[in-house]
Amino acid sequence: xxxKGDFTDNLGRLYSIxxxxxxxxxxxxxxxxxxxxxxxxxILWAYVALTVxxxxxxxxxxxxxxxxxxxxxxxxxxxxxxxxxxxxEMSGICFxxxxxxxxxxxxxxxxxxxxxxxxxxxxxxxxxxxxxKFGAYTVPDFLGTRYGGNLPRLxxxxxxxxxxxxxxxxQIYASGIIASRFLGIDFQIAVFAGLAGILVCSMxxxxxxxxxxxxxxxxxxxxxxxxxxxxxxxxxxxxxIPQIMYGSILGDIATMEQALGVATKDFHSLPFDxxxxxxxxxxxxxFLIFCLMVGTASLPHILMRFFTTPxxxxxxxxxxxxxxxxxxxxxxxxxxxxxAKFNVMDMFxxxxxxxxxxxxxxxxxxxxxxxxxxxxxxxxxPVTDQAAVMAACGADKAAGFxxxxxxxxxxxxxxxxxxxxxMPWFVIGLVGAGGFAAALSTADGLVLAIxxxxxxxxxxxxxxxxxxxxxxxxxxxxxLLLVALLAAYTxxxxxxDILSMVAWAFSLAAAGLFAPxxxxxxxxxxxxxxxxxxxxxxxxxxxxxxxGNVYGFDLAKGTGDELNWFDVKSISAGIFGIPISFIxxxxxxxxxxxxxxxxxxxxxxxxAPKGGQLMEQTH
Amino acid sequence: MPDxxxxxxxxxxxAKTRTLMWICLVLWAVFSFVIHMFVSALNGxxxxxxPLGFYMAAQGSxxxxxxxxxxxxxxxxxxxxxxGAAED
Numbered sequence: 024x025x026x027k028g029d030f031t032d033n034l035g036r037l038y039s040i041x042x043x044x045x046x047x048x049x050x051x052x053x054x055x056x057x058x059x060x061x062x063x064x065x066i067l068w069a070y071v072a073l074t075v076x077x078x079x080x081x082x083x084x085x086x087x088x089x090x091x092x093x094x095x096x097x098x099x100x101x102x103x104x105x106x107x108x109x110x111x112e113m114s115g116i117c118f119x120x121x122x123x124x125x126x127x128x129x130x131x132x133x134x135x136x137x138x139x140x141x142x143x144x145x146x147x148x149x150x151x152x153x154x155x156k157f158g159a160y161t162v163p164d165f166l167g168t169r170y171g172g173n174l175p176r177l178x179x180x181x182x183x184x185x186x187x188x189x190x191x192x193x194q195i196y197a198s199g200i201i202a203s204r205f206l207g208i209d210f211q212i213a214v215f216a217g218l219a220g221i222l223v224c225s226m227x228x229x230x231x232x233x234x235x236x237x238x239x240x241x242x243x244x245x246x247x248x249x250x251x252x253x254x255x256x257x258x259x260x261x262x263x264i265p266q267i268m269y270g271s272i273l274g275d276i277a278t279m280e281q282a283l284g285v286a287t288k289d290f291h292s293l294p295f296d297x298x299x300x301x302x303x304x305x306x307x308x309x310f311l312i313f314c315l316m317v318g319t320a321s322l323p324h325i326l327m328r329f330f331t332t333p334x335x336x337x338x339x340x341x342x343x344x345x346x347x348x349x350x351x352x353x354x355x356x357x358x359x360x361x362x363a364k365f366n367v368m369d370m371f372x373x374x375x376x377x378x379x380x381x382x383x384x385x386x387x388x389x390x391x392x393x394x395x396x397x398x399x400x401x402x403x404x405p406v407t408d409q410a411a412v413m414a415a416c417g418a419d420k421a422a423g424f425x426x427x428x429x430x431x432x433x434x435x436x437x438x439x440x441x442x443x444x445x446m447p448w449f450v451i452g453l454v455g456a457g458g459f460a461a462a463l464s465t466a467d468g469l470v471l472a473i474x475x476x477x478x479x480x481x482x483x484x485x486x487x488x489x490x491x492x493x494x495x496x497x498x499x500x501x502x503l504l505l506v507a508l509l510a511a512y513t514x515x516x517x518x519x520d521i522l523s524m525v526a527w528a529f530s531l532a533a534a535g536l537f538a539p540x541x542x543x544x545x546x547x548x549x550x551x552x553x554x555x556x557x558x559x560x561x562x563x564x565x566x567x568x569x570x571g572n573v574y575g576f577d578l579a580k581g582t583g584d585e586l587n588w589f590d591v592k593s594i595s596a597g598i599f600g601i602p603i604s605f606i607x608x609x610x611x612x613x614x615x616x617x618x619x620x621x622x623x624x625x626x627x628x629x630x631a632p633k634g635g636q637l638m639e640q641t642h
Numbered sequence: 643m644p645d646x647x648x649x650x651x652x653x654x655x656x657a658k659t660r661t662l663m664w665i666c667l668v669l670w671a672v673f674s675f676v677i678h679m680f681v682s683a684l685n686g687x688x689x690x691x692x693p694l695g696f697y698m699a700a701q702g703s704x705x706x707x708x709x710x711x712x713x714x715x716x717x718x719x720x721x722x723x724x725x726g727a728a729e730d
Contacts, residue, residue: 130681133699137674140704144670147711148663152718266701270691292696294681309675316674334729336719343711350704357700545663630656631727634645 031099038104041077042242048073049246052449063448067205070456074243078236078463079223085235086227090492093229093499094160094475100234100331106344108237108464109328113139113349114244115194115465116525117356118458119201122440123433125360129291132360134308136353138315138529140346145320147342151329153544153629155338158636159330161472162323162536163480168638169543170551171622173485178558180476182535183323185566188510189524191469195221196514198462204393204438205455211515218511220463225471225507226500230331233467240460245351247457251441251450252355255362258444265358272361279368283376283426291364303590314597318529321536324472335632363440368426377423380413390439398432470510474503526594527569534600535562538608546612547626553612561604569596647727655725662721666714673703673710 055061167176198217256265295304391406404415478499571586681695722728
């Protein structure tokens with residue numbers, strides 16, 4: 024145990040050395056690129072190889088043969104570091120796609136920024152300290168103990184699996200896209216490179232290894248996110264603080280939108296597509312914020328991060344640090360989007376409003392079509408060759424195309440902007456390494472959440488409660504390997520809908536888990552029957568609407584039999600399930616016999632931090 | 643040393659905790675939803691170069707959330723200590 028004490032005591036020093044070493048590495052590449060003409064391919068490979076080696080090193084050093092180390096990192100993670108790890112966990116959805124969404128959607132895209140940050144207030148106030156005091160290993164573990172018996176536990180696992188598996192697949196898919204674009208390898212191979220990256224971080228050391236690699240990944244990804252934004256801000260305004268300087272850029276964008284004849288409803292800063300507060304567009308904005316926030320406070324891979332702190336007090340503070348590190352990323356995204364949009368619009372303004380076909384920049388061809396996905400199109404045609412684009416735009420645009428004819432995919436904007444803005448390769452490679460770190464860290468958390476529920480809740484709690492430590496860890500690691508393999512296999516099949524399914528995870532988790540978790544702590548009268556029906560109906564209605572709205576009853580898209588309740592979008596399907604689960608849980612709890620005296624006493628003890636955690640460490 | 647507090651203290655501790663919870667949730671709702679309902683009016687005001695309505699959704703509310711959680715955390719610790727419910 025001495026080694027572990029040494030490690031947590033020296034965290035500040037170790038991670039400072041690590042961050043310093045990484046800075047030296049970046050500067051060395053800069054110098055080599057500038058003075059020795061290091062080829063771009065070498066730079067890109069060096070970034071990925073070095074970072075994955077570091078993760079593997081941390082992962083192997085953190086290997087463990089203790090159950091509590093494997094499931095909750097020995098409950099020894101200080102608040103600040105747990106915050107960084109949570110920041111890394113929330114980065115996967117933000118890093119690749121967020122700036123692009125904001126580029127395309129403008130103000131209305133800020134629903135994502137608000138939704139994925141404000142949920143932490145709910146985590147801090149309603150759940151994290153109480154779940155920490157309880158002392159579970161997994162979220163279904165809490166449901167199983169609070170409500171008694173295997174059914175609540177099993178329902179919790181079903182919701183967890185439904186919400187987390189597609190989310191995991193999408194993260195592996197993203198890591199494959201990044202690896203294939205930056206390393207120039209085939210997508211199918213790249214997916215398994217991503218898988219290897221995930222396994223080295225998680226398999227040997229479980230939560231302990233994931234935590235310490237996530238801290239390392241956070242340091243890389245935040246640098247990679249900030250540097251290009253700072254670069255663009257300095258070039259354009261002379262001040263290296265993009266988050267403040269883009270205020271004036273928004274004004275420039277508005278001026279250029281007038282000059283380039285952008286339709287009013289597409290104006291960048293205009294809320295709700297120009298519709299008023301009582302419009303469907305405004306309603307969708309608020310519904311989405313609500314579903315994402317409640318979903319953030321329900322997703323097991325996020326909640327389980329707060330099981331790892333030493334005390335209840337640290338758990339509360341850690342939520343604050345988590346949001347601080349997430350905030351650094353999320354408040355930069357709108358700045359990134361504004362500078363990127365400015366650069367593209369400026370190109371059209373400089374050309375006099377229309378860009379001639381022989382002036383199509385090289386980056387548009389490079390990013391036009393990757394692995395069969397159209398990322399850039401002009402007049403609706405993928406940018407692959409000049410003749411195809413000219414044909415699509417037609418004779419009345421013989422002179423060239425305008426800004427409005429150009430459509431950029433939201434998943435390419437973050438990764439391609441450094442290239443568009445003409446930054447050197449050492450920055451472009453850094454962004455690639457950052458995107459890879461973000462996808463890996465989120466995937467690590469998800470694979471662990473799924474595998475732990477299967478190994479702890481199903482195997483240990485339901486099948487073989489007498490298993491010894493060695494066997495439990497063997498089973499846990501085997502299941503983790505299988506879950507990761509299955510997700511990587513699914514990702515390699517490139518299911519077309521996978522990216523839209525990520526946002527569904529938040530609605531599904533919110534509708535299935537939020538009410539039984541919150542009421543389990545805040546209402547001692549909540550009964551087993553109440554929780555069971557709350558989960559079934561809340562989750563059931565949301566899943567029914569999601570599938571019904573997107574596919575209809577024949578499970579095929581666009582056949583006209585799709586459900587439509589009040590024009591609510593599938594991404595906000597939780598808006599039906601969340602209130603239903605609360606009402607059902609509350610009402611059924613009131614008409615069924617009160618929980619046992621022991622259980623009510625248990626809830627009372629949950630509420631005061633004093634007296635140590637309620638579940639024994641060895642359970 | 644008993645590992646729990648008396649029922650009277652527990653009830654008072656929970657009453658104060660609940661009040662704090664509602665205060666936090668009201669502030670959360672204001673900065674998540676209510677303030678953004680006035681985005682068009684706020685956009686008439688310029689704040690460090692930003693239209694204020696846009697700024698609140700892109701940064702202002704986020705800053706409030708971060709501060710709110712640290713404030714909550716300090717307040718809740720104070721409540722725990724007041725009733726002897728804090729960790730040893």
